[in-house]
Amino acid sequence: MGLLINGKWQDQWYTLQNGEFVRENAQYRHWVTPDGQPGPSGEGGFTAESGRYHLFVSLACPWAHRTLIFRHLKDLQAHIGITIVDPRMLEHGWAFSEISRDNPVQDIRYLHQLYTRAKPDYTGRVTVPVLWDKQRDTIVSNESADIIRMFNSAFDSLTGNDLDFYPEALRNEIGTINEVVYRDFNNGVYKAGFATDQLIYEKAYDRIFNRLDAIDDSLNTRRYLAGNRLTEADWRFFTTLIRFDAVYYSHFKLNKQRIEDYPNLSNYLRALYQISGIAGTVNFEHIKTHYYYSHSTINPTQIIPKGPDIDYTRPHNRVQAFSSPG
Numbered sequence: 001m002g003l004l005i006n007g008k009w010q011d012q013w014y015t016l017q018n019g020e021f022v023r024e025n026a027q028y029r030h031w032v033t034p035d036g037q038p039g040p041s042g043e044g045g046f047t048a049e050s051g052r053y054h055l056f057v058s059l060a061c062p063w064a065h066r067t068l069i070f071r072h073l074k075d076l077q078a079h080i081g082i083t084i085v086d087p088r089m090l091e092h093g094w095a096f097s098e099i100s101r102d103n104p105v106q107d108i109r110y111l112h113q114l115y116t117r118a119k120p121d122y123t124g125r126v127t128v129p130v131l132w133d134k135q136r137d138t139i140v141s142n143e144s145a146d147i148i149r150m151f152n153s154a155f156d157s158l159t160g161n162d163l164d165f166y167p168e169a170l171r172n173e174i175g176t177i178n179e180v181v182y183r184d185f186n187n188g189v190y191k192a193g194f195a196t197d198q199l200i201y202e203k204a205y206d207r208i209f210n211r212l213d214a215i216d217d218s219l220n221t222r223r224y225l226a227g228n229r230l231t232e233a234d235w236r237f238f239t240t241l242i243r244f245d246a247v248y249y250s251h252f253k254l255n256k257q258r259i260e261d262y263p264n265l266s267n268y269l270r271a272l273y274q275i276s277g278i279a280g281t282v283n284f285e286h287i288k289t290h291y292y293y294s295h296s297t298i299n300p301t302q303i304i305p306k307g308p309d310i311d312y313t314r315p316h317n318r319v320q321a322f323s324s325p326g
């Protein structure tokens with residue numbers, strides 16, 4: 001675990017601010033667009049082309065997981081390759097192991113070498129996911145929220161897949177949901193888990209379970225977070241939800257209750273998991289290994305729990321609950 005300072009790797013744990021983990025903003029915010037025009041941020045010149053871009057991901061990471069889900073939902077597998085890092089993130093940070101022989105960037109062992117290849121004096125954290133441009137030999141984006149939006153539409157004319165998880169009419173609603181779900185849940189679990197101050201931990205814990213209670217209630221009348229349509233808001237929520245009972249409940253001390261114990265959330269989670277191809281993006285071995293083995297300040301023995309034993313393929317009630325009577 002560490003970061004780059006002026007292009008030099010330093011092995012160190014997160015620097016907290018008065019006991020609180022504060023996430024660093026992603027530094028690469030360019031956009032792939034259909035014609036290479038600049039997107040909402042960064043420079044232009046990143047035209048959507050088959051085989052030009054490559055994703056570096058961890059199967060453990062909830063942020064990287066979003067990009068894998070969108071690569072699948074939008075039929076981008078044949079157009080965008082992936083390299084999966086080793087789940088154990090230790091003194092060199094994310095590293096490539098024998099499972100990542102398909103790395104298009106040769107002669108690198110660690111992800112930080114990809115960052116310094118793009119910018120030799122890079123200063124900052126070295127995170128997954130990374131969307132890499134093989135043609136310009138640089139990073140397009142290391143922000144999952146942007147990458148899923150590019151995947152949602154930029155390659156549509158190549159794939160012929162025009163499924164839209166960020167529909168114009170729901171954008172305000174999706175934005176509002178994303179903001180609170182990020183603050184209280186996606187990032188909230190890290191705030192609780194990495195806290196070195198009791199009150200900071202308890203504040204994050206309360207926010208998480210208040211938010212889960214509210215969403216569980218809202219799922220009584222809404223099939224998905226933004227109403228009756230499946231959107232990016234659900235997929236951003238899903239990647240934290242699916243890790244909760246296996247990791248966050250115990251490793252991050254979020255043990256008020258499990259997602260399994262929520263009537264609506266547990267069914268909603270299984271419904272998303274059972275959408276075609278999604279289970280294939282979920283790898284509990286990588287997920288558990290990463291957190292329990294890499295966070296040695298939290299789990300110094302590096303013992304990885306065997307359980308839990310939850311069957312996400314068992315039936316859910318979401319279709320039945322939302323089919324109109326008669």
Ligand SMILES: N[C@@H](CCC(=O)N[C@@H](CS)C(=O)NCC(=O)O)C(=O)O
Pocket residue numbers: 001002025026060061062063064125126127128129142143144145
């Ligand atoms: N804003 C980024 C956050 C990505 C992120 O924090 N990834 C974690 C893994 S789950 C990481 O690579 N952490 C390494 C580090 O912070 O040193 C995104 O959503 O893409």
